Amino acid sequence: MFPFNFEWIWDMSHLVFMGGLWFALTVLGMGMTYCIIKAAVDTAEGKGGGHH
Amino acid sequence: MDDALIPKGVKRCPLPEFLMKLGPVVALLLWGVVAMFMCWIKGLNQTNMNDSYGFALWIWADLTVIALGGGAFFTGLLRYIIGKDKLKEILNFAVLIGFICYSSALLILAIDIGQPLRGWFIFWHANVHSMLTEVAFCLTCYFGVLTIEYLPLVLENRQIDRVPFFHNLSHNMHEIMPVFAATGAFLSFFHQGSLGGVAGVLFARPFAYREGIFIWPWTFFLFTWSAAAYGPCFTIMLAKITEKITGKRLVKDDVYALLAKIAGWMMATYVVAKIVDTWYWATVTAPSKGQTLMDFYSNNPFYGIWILILEIGVGGVIPAAILITRKGRRTPFLLVTAVVLGVVGVCVNRWAMVLQVMAVPVLPFEGWPMYYPSWQEVATTLLPVAYGILLVAFSYRYLPVFPQEPELNPIVTEAREPAESEATGGAGDAEMKPAEA
Numbered sequence A: 001m002f003p004f005n006f007e008w009i010w011d012m013s014h015l016v017f018m019g020g021l022w023f024a025l026t027v028l029g030m031g032m033t034y035c036i037i038k039a040a041v042d043t044a045e046g047k048g049g050g051h052h
Numbered sequence B: 001m002d003d004a005l006i007p008k009g010v011k012r013c014p015l016p017e018f019l020m021k022l023g024p025v026v027a028l029l030l031w032g033v034v035a036m037f038m039c040w041i042k043g044l045n046q047t048n049m050n051d052s053y054g055f056a057l058w059i060w061a062d063l064t065v066i067a068l069g070g071g072a073f074f075t076g077l078l079r080y081i082i083g084k085d086k087l088k089e090i091l092n093f094a095v096l097i098g099f100i101c102y103s104s105a106l107l108i109l110a111i112d113i114g115q116p117l118r119g120w121f122i123f124w125h126a127n128v129h130s131m132l133t134e135v136a137f138c139l140t141c142y143f144g145v146l147t148i149e150y151l152p153l154v155l156e157n158r159q160i161d162r163v164p165f166f167h168n169l170s171h172n173m174h175e176i177m178p179v180f181a182a183t184g185a186f187l188s189f190f191h192q193g194s195l196g197g198v199a200g201v202l203f204a205r206p207f208a209y210r211e212g213i214f215i216w217p218w219t220f221f222l223f224t225w226s227a228a229a230y231g232p233c234f235t236i237m238l239a240k241i242t243e244k245i246t247g248k249r250l251v252k253d254d255v256y257a258l259l260a261k262i263a264g265w266m267m268a269t270y271v272v273a274k275i276v277d278t279w280y281w282a283t284v285t286a287p288s289k290g291q292t293l294m295d296f297y298s299n300n301p302f303y304g305i306w307i308l309i310l311e312i313g314v315g316g317v318i319p320a321a322i323l324i325t326r327k328g329r330r331t332p333f334l335l336v337t338a339v340v341l342g343v344v345g346v347c348v349n350r351w352a353m354v355l356q357v358m359a360v361p362v363l364p365f366e367g368w369p370m371y372y373p374s375w376q377e378v379a380t381t382l383l384p385v386a387y388g389i390l391l392v393a394f395s396y397r398y399l400p401v402f403p404q405e406p407e408l409n410p411i412v413t414e415a416r417e418p419a420e421s422e423a424t425g426g427a428g429d430a431e432m433k434p435a436e437a
Helices: A012-044 B015-021 B023-042 B057-068 B070-082 B085-112 B131-155 B164-175 B177-200 B218-246 B253-288 B306-323 B326-330 B332-359 B375-398 B418-423
Strands: none
Touching: A012 B131, A012 B164, A012 B177, B015 B023, B023 B085, B023 B375, B057 B070, B057 B085, B057 B177, B057 B218, B057 B332, B057 B375, B070 B085, B070 B131, B070 B177, B070 B218, B070 B253, B085 B131, B085 B218, B085 B253, B085 B375, B131 B164, B131 B177, B164 B177, B177 B218, B177 B332, B218 B253, B218 B332, B218 B375, B253 B306, B253 B326, B253 B332, B306 B326, B306 B332, B326 B332
């Protein structure tokens, strides 16, 4: 899973498989981080009174 | 008792009645939990799997719920990427069903691997030459996507939504949902495909083996295609069942019709591709391995030629023919018939691609091994069904799963006093409360 794992090899298979995994995890992680930080900022600014 | 938690503009039965009706489902859930712990504590000797059936009921259930849960990624793709805005009225429910299907698939896998404490090995010590490694990666990531898609719905609960941070978080997640939906479609394409690819690369098992393009056998594409075609059918089927149980209309007919039309055309093109694939396999691929079509079918109870007819004819051609016609998808009985047949069709397809692959003899001295699941396997397979019913029930009760419900089921307020009614010139005894979106 990581380059420091003993079985890691810098070959195409690892790059494609692990590249895909880390790409997906990065998109999800960054997306959620953005949402949470923006929600905290919006709340601090007094937005979102709880009524749609 | 729990009125403060129930969405605005909708009516729910009293809490005691609700809980009492769920009693049998909870009993089923507990039966499954007992069997699950037996498998974990005593091991896989609790199953009837053997050397012939390394994949059995659990893997069939896994592949089936993943195909049926495909309605979530495909509906999300249609709504956020293709721009079919009308489908937003059923997207919450599709996401809920997808969440249940994928969490169920992961639960079944956690039981099936026999050593759940080593489940993380598939990530840490990944075998990058296995399609199943890719499936594990994509399944886990896509479950993350479904959780992210389901979370805003939970945050829209009346009481949670009152908290400004959660209100803002839900709003922000809605804003960037197309990014998550696109990621989900990317992940789904590959794991749905790889599940088919696993069967297609078994060159020592001519029943499953298929040729293809580059490293992908045709089954890779057929599995993705079928999930996109049949997943929405499962969403429609469960929405109709929910309407039947609640006695309410929850989704407008034009929404059903649009989703059914898209699913119908996906199904029709899939069935044509499947027929071509089957014909080529029966006349070219299998003979090149020294076998004929009828070598793959037997007179035993599970693997007769009827399975092919049921899968492609009854579960493919007929529902596709119904759904691609305007009259078919606009007629409630035909619509329900088509989606039920479609769901049966994809279940049978996954059955053949998991169980029959294991059963077909590949050596001259081999017979057809039979497999009957143990009660522990049955109970653990029904466990996700019970869990799914509970999650749908609680989500329906406390979350705005169906945005059109208030409009389709206006709440009739209590009758006015006759004198007041006469004084105000009221024509009727009851007043219809305006719909709240």
